[in-house]
Amino acid sequence: MVTRINIGPVHPSTHGVLRMVADIDGDTVVNVEPHIGFLHRGVEKLVETRMYMQSPVYMEKLDYVAPLSYDEIYVAAVEKAMGVEVKERAMYVRTILLELQRIASHLLWLGTMANDVGQFFTMFMWCFKDRDLVLRLLEEASGARMFYVNMRIGGLIRDLPPGFDERTIEVLGYLEKRIKKYEDYLEKNPIFVDRFKGVGVVSREMAIELGLTGPVLRGSGVSYDVRKDNPYYIYDKLNFEPQKRSEGDCFARYRVRMLEMKESIRLVKEALRNIPEGDALGMQIRLILPSAKSKIVCVSRELPRGECLMYMVSDPQRPYRLSIRAPTFINLAALSSIVKGCRTADIFAILGSLDIVMGDVDR
């Protein structure tokens, strides 16, 4: 007999306000249908009524776990519309901040994912504490802890503070040790491995067909990373390889994210070594003239959760129309095809491994 249960929108592990209607036969999942839209704020429409640099604040609230990356992609779209080049040093600083943001975001994911498979908040607390160190660095750079609004057209609101690189190297060294510890802790736990290995398998073909991006796609053995395949800023100068695993299960996605954190640490260190002297400041907001061309711009970035496309039809002063391809929206859409045939408890493990943020899904 198939039972229909309603999970959410208020539920301990739906990461916000996701509602799922699950049809369960005994302990086997027949179908799961995500219902979204509880956090819809109409941001894409909202920015049409704002001048260009009034909108980054709205953009950041889309993905409240990695706000800086949305800030950056929006500003990059505006820069492209206005035809402004980013300063050399600002490129380095942006890369460093984005990678730090990626580490912070993945750390939060690690904690919540462990919670979803029934860890009693231990991993969550440890990861939060470590994430706080990264947030402190971002705070030094931008002046805010959560919503940075750090990017300006052509550069940043301010340059990196003095002593930033030493402190960053110190924090990164500590994080490397911690990540190693977390890996040991989780991968030597047979129950955790059992919960994740072979669960929620997404084949290579299925991943491409569903349009998955980011760690979820790379966990299925597709080596697609916007940073490598369509490089922006200084990623083509840096020495790195997109991490991938071929199994396509939850454990592969977990491994990809862990490896990405290590890769990001390496990237930040390398960028800090090669950072040129000079000016990183962007245009002051009040000095921006209504000088954008009326054209269609499309910017693609590798966000911590996958590829984001910002498609903008520009007007001189404000976006005429803005459309966002939110990575978690597409990844969440794959949920109902992945969970078929899994156990009830696996719904939450798979959801945790997809790493959704409802602000980004609902926009």
Add this chain to the structure above:
Amino acid sequence: MLTGSVLVAAWFVSNLLLLSGTAADAFDVFVYAVAVSLLIIAFDYLFGWVERKTIAKIQKRHGSTYVGKYGILQNLADFVKLLSKEHSVPRNADKALFLITIPLMLSLSLFLIFLLPFSPGIVESNIGLGMLVVFVLLSFLPLIIFSNGFSSGNKFAAISAQRSVVMLISYEIPLILVLASVGALANSYNIAGIIGAQSQWWFVLMMPIGFVVFFIAMLAEMERPPFDMREADSELIAGWLTDVSAPYYTLALFLDYTRMFLGSLLIAILFFGGWNGPMLPPIFWLLLKTFLISFFIVIVRATTVRMRVDRLLRFGWVWLLPLSVLNLIVTYILFIG
């Protein structure tokens, strides 16, 4: 309600003991039962605080600090707050069954503790087959959870009830088999007899495999992580407690720690020599061992990931059952045969 459960359990135990002819005076037994209940409630309360603080330490937090010295009154504050909440019964629930099950479970757990002696001097109920009685009654707990989950009319609770039955069939047989080997080794199912047989060597040293199987099965019995699938909070919200409102939830919290006390007490009696220990009074040793075992269970809670229920079934039949049989055979060959 708490007092009610205590009194019902005490009344049961005094009647039972009178009927079985092991106790002389019903009033004595009653007083003993109430005293033990107070001890258990004190343990529940203090251990609730210890658990909060220990998990906080593991998670690099402070834990409760604000109410009382080192936050020791925080649980009392929570308790009072829960009691002040509204009590409601869901419309779909089978009201009588839904309301009776949690007090019944608490009474049953207390009753089981009354059957266990605390020191050679304090043996109110020295029943010949005491250990068997305890385990027969213990296996009723999952069934009561099942009826509570089904009667609440909530789908999450119903799933939890199904899981309860699956868990019951996965660990109950290994548990009884280990108990059988303990009985064979001690040549007695009398609790004082089992403890007496351990005056030289603790059973944990004589049959380590049996201890591991028993400990794992007891974790499942006590609903502690990694086997807390019944109230899996990240999946089933609160499992069979989802629709239980505040006053009964308070009782369920007491029940949780009472069951933990019971489980640790059983492990201490069966494997760690019960009240055997040098110098200090026997009851102190028994309580110390119980406390240390409970403490270990809390550390397990803070570090493991929840198992999946079908995996537990597999684990029970593929690992626990053969291991418990192996333990029985090895014990027989080495120490008895």
